[in-house]
Amino acid sequence: MMKFIHENYYLCKKNVMRNIFILTAISSFLWTSCGNFDEQNKKDKELFESSQYDLAINDVKDGLFKPIANEKDIDLSADPKVNLGYHLFYDPRLSKNSSISCNSCHNLETFGVDNEPTSLGDDGVTRGGRNSPTVLNASLHFKQFWDGRAEDVEAQAGMPITNPVEMMIPSEDFLVQRLKGIDLYQRLFKKAYPQQEQAITYKNIQDAIGAFERKLLTPSRFDEYLNGDMNALTLQEKQGLMSFVNIGCTQCHSGALLGGGMFQTFGVYHKYWELTKSPKIDDGLFDITKDEAQKNMFKVPSLRNVEHTYPYFHDGQVKSLDEAVRIMAKAQLNYDISKEETDNIVAFLKSLTGELPASTKVVPQSIAALQK
Ligand code: HEC
Ligand code: HEC
Structure with a gap:
């Protein structure tokens, strides 16, 4: 090569x-x-x-070089899987103490990063060992993470959730049970995975977040x-x-x-x-x-x-x-x-600074309401 x-x-x-x-x-x-x-x-x-x-x-x-393209704006609710991923990306309930979301370290208002050398985890004290890279255009990487230990954005999305210094969720099942208790997610998962009797699964959480991340392109x-x-x-x-x-x-x-x-x-x-x-x-x-x-x-x-x-x-x-x-x-x-x-x-x-579809930067209403 x-x-x-x-x-x-x-x-x-x-x-x-x-x-x-x-x-x-x-x-x-x-x-x-x-x-x-x-x-x-x-x-x-x-x-x-x-x-x-x-x-x-x-x-x-x-x-x-190869150009990339994206729509100026995207109706996120048009694709139920993307819409679900959009909500999950912004939801702090994906961390144990409900204090941080994916967006805390990959803020879409600030080009998908937190501008910190290393990021604070859910406990508010411990920092990880590496700089948080941007999620913008990340779906086009050949592998994810600084050392490529995840194959794609779907595989990657499951990892920070249970990471003991990031979102600190004790187990995959812990999160699945938590989301099952939230009406919003009962609805959104059913819409996104209508064929599946048990739509709220850890795999579907990863899959939906990945689908949302695939929209985060910035020509x-x-x-x-x-x-x-x-x-x-x-x-x-x-x-x-x-x-x-x-x-x-x-x-x-x-x-x-x-x-x-x-x-x-x-x-x-x-x-x-x-x-x-x-x-x-x-x-x-x-x-x-x-x-x-x-x-x-x-x-x-x-x-x-x-x-x-x-x-x-x-x-x-x-x-x-x-x-x-x-x-x-x-x-x-x-x-x-x-x-x-x-x-x-x-x-x-x-000149490589680009623009995200505007809708991706708006915190979903139901999540914004939580923070009030
Ligand atoms: C032999 C391969 C190689 C060459 C040649 C190379 N880079 Fe890099 N570049 C890397 C690697 C690997 C990293 C990540 C290093 C790290 O942080 O561990 C990097 C990181 C960077 C970063 C930091 C990006 C970030 O998000 O932290 C910038 C900016 C950059 N390169 C620009 C350049 C420029 C400009 C040149 C030419 C002068 C160049 N690179 C030549 C491999 C290369
Ligand atoms: C506490 C801060 C933090 C949170 C919360 C967090 N991340 Fe990250 N993320 C990081 C750091 C740090 C890395 C790099 C780690 C490494 O490479 O070892 C990373 C790497 C990534 C990458 C790989 C990008 C690349 O360039 O390789 C993606 C994609 C990503 N995160 C998406 C997410 C998603 C989706 C969530 C929510 C489920 C999330 N992150 C939650 C800090 C965070």
Whole structure:
């Protein structure tokens, strides 16, 4: 897989370089032959430079990126399974003391995160060991969690509920019995799973939450650009995108999510904790597989909405996106990135900020009423 990506990447890079070279040659010829270089106003020059980037980017984008799409708004009640999942996602009764819901750590008002280095559990004191990643677009990841220990959003959804430092529900049956005692859920489960005599099951809880999460997609200006609207990105964002490709970020951050498609060692060239100043070293995938080659290996995170999903990395030790980009260049590519390249890449990354369907961000009425 890596070899394939490497070969493709170098092939792309060669093409980009060749195109930039040809275009620069043509443009300097045009400018000198017209003889009116001085009269060109700044805007024309920028437009011209911008179109050069478009051509170069056009050459590589299909192999590296894929646009995503979603409806601007969704009628959540139209699909009974999604509607059930929507209620469960927001319901604090999914935690033992009814104090936290999925939305507490994955707040849909704040891009699916809590912006904390690590999150508080249901007991209000204990924190987990890892940063809460966003649920936005998570259904498109190849696996879930920093170490990929759940296959998909449905499998994942069952885990935080019974996790002893998260929602602390003592057993699957405990939650099933609790929900059976709530009229709202008697109705919603029956509607979502009409064929099943016992509709309220732990498996259906997972299934419905997953169905809701699959609606949490956030297309952005970058998708408009990929779909052919050349004005969707500014010149600086295009420059950032070009640096992102040329420096080699796309070796790992590619596809529809610019990540979420593979595991990689954090710290290919340098010990990550020396750069992030992490107080604790996390062995990542090694903790599950005990395979030395997988020490400090983590899922490559998606970069969609990364502008808002701070603090960064699996332990949330880095607050600024500039710093995260600098650390990545050093740790993963042994590259001392310049201030200009960093600024441009950060500008590009901000074009990945998207919009959730508005209805998903509204707390369901029956749940909002509980909190009053
Ligand atoms: C106490 C905070 C907390 C609560 C409550 C919580 N999560 Fe999480 N969630 C996390 C953390 C922390 C991780 C990362 C853990 C890891 O990778 O080891 C995570 C990971 C995830 C992921 C994987 C995303 C990715 O990028 O791999 C999904 C999806 C998710 N949670 C959905 C949910 C759902 C659905 C609920 C409710 C049933 C929920 N979470 C409840 C903190 C929380
Ligand atoms: C060899 C693979 C690889 C390369 C190359 C790479 N990354 Fe990463 N990136 C990762 C991994 C793995 C993580 C997760 C590290 C962790 O937190 O454990 C990550 C995390 C990030 C994060 C933090 C995201 C978050 O939600 O916490 C950003 C931002 C980022 N990368 C940007 C970049 C940029 C910009 C480049 C190019 C300069 C780059 N990456 C190059 C593998 C890579």
